[in-house]
Amino acid sequence: MLTVGHAFPEFRCHSVTGPDADSIRLITNADTAGKWAVFAFYPKDFTFVCPTELVELNKQLEEFDDRDTLVFGASTDNEYSHLAWCKDHEDLRELKYPLLGAQKLASDLGILDPVENVCLRATYIVNPEGGVEYASVTSLNVGRNVDEILRVLDAAQSGELCPCNWKKGDEPLAV
Numbered sequence: 001m002l003t004v005g006h007a008f009p010e011f012r013c014h015s016v017t018g019p020d021a022d023s024i025r026l027i028t029n030a031d032t033a034g035k036w037a038v039f040a041f042y043p044k045d046f047t048f049v050c051p052t053e054l055v056e057l058n059k060q061l062e063e064f065d066d067r068d069t070l071v072f073g074a075s076t077d078n079e080y081s082h083l084a085w086c087k088d089h090e091d092l093r094e095l096k097y098p099l100l101g102a103q104k105l106a107s108d109l110g111i112l113d114p115v116e117n118v119c120l121r122a123t124y125i126v127n128p129e130g131g132v133e134y135a136s137v138t139s140l141n142v143g144r145n146v147d148e149i150l151r152v153l154d155a156a157q158s159g160e161l162c163p164c165n166w167k168k169g170d171e172p173l174a175v
Contacts, residue, residue, distance in 0.1 A: 001110040001122075003135045008126045009108040014079040015072075015098035019087040024079050027072070027098060029130065036069040036157065037126045038149060041102065041111055041119040045077040045085040049143045053121075054099075055091045056146045063150055067157060074102035075119050076112070111137060125153055 002009070010029055017023040040057060042050040054073050057064075064071050073095075077085075082099040086092040102119070106112055111122040123144055125134035133156040138144065155162040160172030 001135065001137060002108070002132065004132050006132050008124065008130050008132055009105060011102070011105040011108070013074070013100040013102050013105060015100045016079045016082045016086065017098045018095045019083065019093050021083060023098075024083065025098075027100060032070060032126065033130070034128045036067065036128060036153065037072065037124075038064065038069055038153065039072050039074055039100075039122075039124040039126065040144065040149075041074045041106060041109075041122040041124075043113070043116070043118040043121065043140050044075060045081045046088070049121075049141060050075075051089055051091055053143050053146070054095065058095050058097065060146050060150065061096055064153075067150075067153055069153060071097040072100050073097065074100040074105065076103045076106055076117070077101060078103075113140060116140065123149060125149070125156055127156070 012026060012028045015025060015027045040053060042053060057071055061071060078101040086095055106119045111120045113120050120137045121142060121144060122137040124132055127133050134152050151167055154168040155166055163173050
């Protein structure tokens, strides 16, 4: 698995944002250049844990916007599966960030489940220079905590030494 300190791989992924077929577009590293980005990889469309995470990311999208951070959902499903899922699932119809068809990117990151050949539940925070600042992965059945992603993003953006349980506004460690 690609982890902290590595460059996020070059990628070209077709994406969809919500249930609108007109939103299908190609997203590449050029779209994230000079920006913070969070990539939330999930196993499959039309499943049960995945939409809870995607909806929570959507609910907190303004928090990511306030941090000048782009958000992407991603799986090995293609953009047409994402589109059908957003049309079918009431809670995903208002999705305001892209879902990537990330088959090659998931492989390049080393986050494919060896048995199911789908994305593990991986989260990456990528800095404006394209470096991985945070990488986390859980098994297929364990959902992530969006508040923790925001906490780690705040710490990474602070550039400070941030102790355990540090939150934005807390004092960093003095050296």
